[in-house]
Amino acid sequence: QSILTQPPSVSAAPGQRVTISCSGSTSNIGINYVSWYQQFPGTAPKFLIYEDNKRASGIPDRFSGSKSGTSATLGITGLQTGDEADYYCGTWDSSLSIWVFGGGTKVTVL
Amino acid sequence: EEKLVESGGGLVKPGGSLRLSCVGSGFSFSSNGMNWVRQAPGKGLEWVSSLTSSSSHIYYADSVKGRFTISRDNAKKTLYLEMHNLRVEDTAIYYCARSRGAANWYPFDQWGQGTLVTVSS
Numbered sequence: 711q712s713i714l715t716q717p718p719s720v721s722a723a724p725g726q727r728v729t730i731s732c733s734g735s736t737s738n739i740g741i742n743y744v745s746w747y748q749q750f751p752g753t754a755p756k757f758l759i760y761e762d763n764k765r766a767s768g769i770p771d772r773f774s775g776s777k778s779g780t781s782a783t784l785g786i787t788g789l790q791t792g793d794e795a796d797y798y799c800g801t802w803d804s805s806l807s808i809w810v811f812g813g814g815t816k817v818t819v820l
Numbered sequence: 821e822e823k824l825v826e827s828g829g830g831l832v833k834p835g836g837s838l839r840l841s842c843v844g845s846g847f848s849f850s851s852n853g854m855n856w857v858r859q860a861p862g863k864g865l866e867w868v869s870s871l872t873s874s875s876s877h878i879y880y881a882d883s884v885k886g887r888f889t890i891s892r893d894n895a896k897k898t899l900y901l902e903m904h905n906l907r908v909e910d911t912a913i914y915y916c917a918r919s920r921g922a923a924n925w926y927p928f929d930q931w932g933q934g935t936l937v938t939v940s941s
Contacts, residue, residue, distance in 0.1 A: 712864070743927070745927030747865070747928070749865075754915055754931040754932065755865065756931070757927065757928065757929045757930070760929070766929065796864075798864065800927065800928070802924070802925035808867065808882075809867040809870060811857075811864060811866065811867060813864045814865065
């Protein structure tokens with residue numbers, strides 16, 4: 711299992727809001743920035759959020775990131791069918807000296 | 821346009837070796853840390869290895885330590901992954917990813933299209 715814990719799936723109707731949690735520990739999320747990545751089937755991951763809450767270039771403000779303690783959250787508002795994808799959180803683990811990813815969360819638009 | 825292009829994947833028998841390459845273009849390759857991330861069929865992302873811009877610091881996942889070697893040639897703008905003693909569980913798409921800064925702890929802001937490595941007898 712992954713060092714960072716994400717729910718396997720979340721879903722909501724078009725226009726609604728979803729949040730994806732990412733739970734870690736004091737050696738990773740607790741002391742390092744979290745980033746988020748979006749991946750559509752059959753394609754490479756795409757940079758979404760960095761430094762906990764900054765949007766990468768070209769990412770709409772419907773996507774937001776936050777962090778509190780050892781947990782981070784990705785929020786998507788105004789959900790669109792084009793947002794259906796897998797989302798991964800990631801950060802550096804300072805105790806293990808490795809980069810860690812969450813297991814990924816599949817977003818479904820109902 | 822900033823781009824990363826991987827090559828070198830293929831079918832190899834268990835115990836075999838393979839060398840992956842990743843060529844960067846459209847940015848100052850020597851200024852960024854670089855990484856390899858893999859994704860087994862139907863599975864999530866798994867970080868494999870990272871090295872800083874000057875190769876002064878190198879890190880590996882436990883699952884590949886002692887079998888894989890990451891390196892870079894900044895003059896050729898190329899990142900490498902030498903893989904030895906390959907196992908069936910190494911089967912995955914291997915992505916090259918750029919760190920947003922020189923150090924290893926920066927996030928991955930640019931990804932290649934991936935190259936498929938299949939380990940099977």
